[in-house]
Amino acid sequence: MESRLSFDDVAWEKSDDIEESWLDFLLDEDIYNEIGLFLAEHCSPRQWADFKLFKTGGFNASFLMTFTDTDASGAILRFPIPGVHMFPEEKVRNEVSIMQFITERTSQTMSITVPLIFRWGERNESPSKLGPFIIMAYIDHERSMSDLLETPGRQPKQRPELNPDISTTKLKALYRELANIVFSLSTLSANQIGSLKQTGKSAWEVGYRPLSISMNEIVRLGTLPRWKIPTAIYDRASSYFEALAELHISHLQHQRNNAIDSADDCRRKFVARFLFRKLVRDRELRDKWISYEHGPFPVWCDDFRPQNVMVDKAERVVGVVDWEFTYTAPIEFTHAPPWWLLLEKPEYWTKGLDDWCAHYERRLQIFLQAMMDCEEDAYQTRNEPLEESQRLSSWMRHSWESGDFWIMYAARNNFAFDAIYWNKIDQRFFGSNKSDDNIYDVWKKRLRLLEPEEKEIMDKYVDLKLQENETRLLSWDPDPYTLEYMAKMEA
Structure with a gap:
């Protein structure tokens, strides 16, 4: 498979060092006890029975407190991890808003259960000023949906893989649970692209920029300065895609580091990015894949995947967690079928992109059947006729067959961009990308499509x-708390 843009290994090491040190810091006896007292105080008058560091990894560290009244759920206190979250205060605010929004709107659409929020606050309100926090109800569950889907016996450090021996009947049943959530989210929308803000009782609007997981990661592992992340709210899909x-x-x-291999590799990467921008700026090209320029803009969760879907012993969904990178987005994001049907991302598939596609397409047909069942149930409940254009399943099929799926994936995944662009996007819009000399030299044929100022850049x-690749210096711009x-x- 095409080489991808690697993480800056110097930044990655620094991020890991901070995370490991901070997690050790949380277990300091005085800090640990202060966290427990803080959580107990905010859950009063309930009497606590147990308190522990519940879960670390990903983007957050969570503490769980259970209570003597065993019929009630426990409480989770969660902090974003410094060195991992580059926008912690913004992340917490956005996550709280979207969870409250979904909770409020579940009576008007199909149900999505999210944790009930008891309290949230900024860093200066937290114990030992550890960081912004959320106190929420613990969703009692047996396991995650990913546990049901993946190959048994996976070790913690191993990449996830869909169980190849899972039966079609069981897979469709599990996909049906996930399709219900995807469909429900698609019914929640706004007239702008961005993060939600509550303006009054049952009144919401897009009040902040769309903070995506990719924006966080290119600051954390791609050393992009924080100020380079867009701050706008968008009224048009094309404006957001151009951003x-x-x-x-x-x-x-x-x-600075691990961005290029050679001068030609650098030029090749720039050519791909300039041509991708051309797909948005050129009206004729844009009209081939943007169908809803002015919305609606459905709720989109970057981190939604089976691992964040909790299930009970009967393998039914009891809740969905981790909503931190959720915002309203172009409907084309929602129209693309989920990448996580195989659990593993295409850029990490060991047998290459073509093999990923072959496996994915087989599973996609099962997921689309599950989505169609979900749609039928939803519209029978509403006693409304179901037009083909209203079927999310139809749009997903079109997105995959047309290749729009790959535009959405490339737009959202900075580190996977090069592999996806050259293999799945370039030839569709700019003709054959086969070279008589070397497949990696096709960028030279595309130079004529660049603007003069792009060649200068x-x-x-x-x-x-x-020069930067030789220095191995760290140029990093994390949030003030991480600094x-x-x-x-270092003291």
């Missing part, structure tokens, strides 16, 4: 990127 295209370019310009950065914690580590 994402610009982010791909800025990311390549700013990442490319030439300017080639030498600079080669303060780094200073404590």
